[in-house]
Amino acid sequence: MKISVLGSGGWGIALAMSAESNGHQVLLWSPFESEVNELLVSRESKKLLKGVKIPESINITTNLSLIENSDITIIATPSIAVRETAVRLKNIKSTGIVVNVAKGFEAESLKRLSEVISNEISAPVVVMSGPSHAEEVARKVPTSLVACSKDYDAARAVIDAFSSEFFRLYTNDDMVGVELGGALKNIIAVAAGICDGLGLGDNTRAALITRGLTEIARLGVALGAKERTFAGLSGLGDLIVTCTSRHSRNHRFGELIGQGLGIKDALQEVGTVEGYYATELAYKLALKVGAEMPIISKCYEVLYQNLDVKEAIKYLMLRPIRDEQESLWISKQD
Numbered sequence: 001m002k003i004s005v006l007g008s009g010g011w012g013i014a015l016a017m018s019a020e021s022n023g024h025q026v027l028l029w030s031p032f033e034s035e036v037n038e039l040l041v042s043r044e045s046k047k048l049l050k051g052v053k054i055p056e057s058i059n060i061t062t063n064l065s066l067i068e069n070s071d072i073t074i075i076a077t078p079s080i081a082v083r084e085t086a087v088r089l090k091n092i093k094s095t096g097i098v099v100n101v102a103k104g105f106e107a108e109s110l111k112r113l114s115e116v117i118s119n120e121i122s123a124p125v126v127v128m129s130g131p132s133h134a135e136e137v138a139r140k141v142p143t144s145l146v147a148c149s150k151d152y153d154a155a156r157a158v159i160d161a162f163s164s165e166f167f168r169l170y171t172n173d174d175m176v177g178v179e180l181g182g183a184l185k186n187i188i189a190v191a192a193g194i195c196d197g198l199g200l201g202d203n204t205r206a207a208l209i210t211r212g213l214t215e216i217a218r219l220g221v222a223l224g225a226k227e228r229t230f231a232g233l234s235g236l237g238d239l240i241v242t243c244t245s246r247h248s249r250n251h252r253f254g255e256l257i258g259q260g261l262g263i264k265d266a267l268q269e270v271g272t273v274e275g276y277y278a279t280e281l282a283y284k285l286a287l288k289v290g291a292e293m294p295i296i297s298k299c300y301e302v303l304y305q306n307l308d309v310k311e312a313i314k315y316l317m318l319r320p321i322r323d324e325q326e327s328l329w330i331s332k333q334d
């Protein structure tokens with residue numbers, strides 16, 4: 001098969017290498033000359049995946065027309081660049097199945113990224129999501145994800161192309177649930193990082209993960225997701241890995257804030273932090289549908305309105321007592 005990966009960051013490189021080791025013809029594209037030149041010279045991203053050599057057989061290029069007649073085209077850019085990347089694909093003769101691996105929403109429209117892609121091109125769209133750090137996938141650490149699509153055959157084709165003893169994929173057709181799990185877990189990871197930066201403990205992180213999952217599921221169900229999706233790889237699985245791992249940029253960003261760094265400086269230090277942008281968008285989405293999301297609301301106030309992190313935690317701990325089992329769908333008026 002011919003597999004093209006758009007975006008030569010950590011995740012793009014790791015996926016390109018997984019496809020290459022399954023015997024596919026692989027092309028890795030970036031719009032940035034400097035990035036491509038560095039990868040061509042050293043066959044390594046010293047900043048993102050130090051010590052991981054990219055095989056010579058992967059064609060690294062800035063020439064997008066070379067992806068023509070791909071069987072699978074993967075979008076592995078930051079979420080902010082997904083629409084412009086989909087627009088570029090309009091001029092390509094046959095992209096094959098388009099797989100989105102970016103996690104987030106579109107800022108202006110609050111659309112899910114698969115909706116953004118389908119607005120621009122008519123190819124079948126698959127979302128690949130779940131607990132997966134590029135640093136581990138590139139080193140062939142066993143990893144399990146979901147390939148989610150309304151088109152079962154497209155999801156199966158992606159699964160067949162990527163499956164190996166290191167990479168296991170499950171089908172799923174709940175696009176809303178899978179995409180929301182992937183986008184919103186980054187917010188909870190920022191919150192977990194803040195608590196770790198403050199020197200709080202395992203109890204706090206575990207509480208954030210479980211109550212954070214309840215909030216994510218609440219918004220997801222309000223938007224039409226299946227509740228059980230949030231207990232799966234793209235929900236709980238991804239939430240655990242992002243909130244507990246040293247590889248997560250979202251967690252690292254939060255940690256720096258917890259240690260007292262300003263928001264702008266922390267963003268500068270870490271690079272792409274999807275959770276920062278997702279916080280504002282999730283806050284707006286929750287207001288729109290009337291879903292109660294106390295953790296995400298407080299994250300928004302900390303990141304965008306200078307609320308002190310200790311005040312945010314105090315507020316969350318002293319909220320009115322609730323039954324843990326109460327229905328997922330609780331409107332703001334309840």
Ligand SMILES: NC(=O)c1ccc[n+]([C@@H]2O[C@H](COP(=O)([O-])OP(=O)(O)OC[C@H]3O[C@@H](n4cnc5c(N)ncnc54)[C@H](O)[C@@H]3O)[C@@H](O)[C@H]2O)c1
Pocket residue numbers: 006007008009010011012029030031032035048076077078079081084085101102103104132133134135271272274
């Ligand atoms: N890193 C991971 O382990 C991981 C795992 C799963 C999902 N993801 C998701 O995948 C996406 C990419 O993550 P990453 O860590 O590789 O990010 P990154 O910032 O390391 O790299 C993104 C790459 O996208 C390309 N790019 C950047 N701006 C672009 C633009 N305007 N137009 C076209 N291409 C552009 C560049 O080649 C850049 O290197 C994110 O949404 C992230 O949440 C990452």
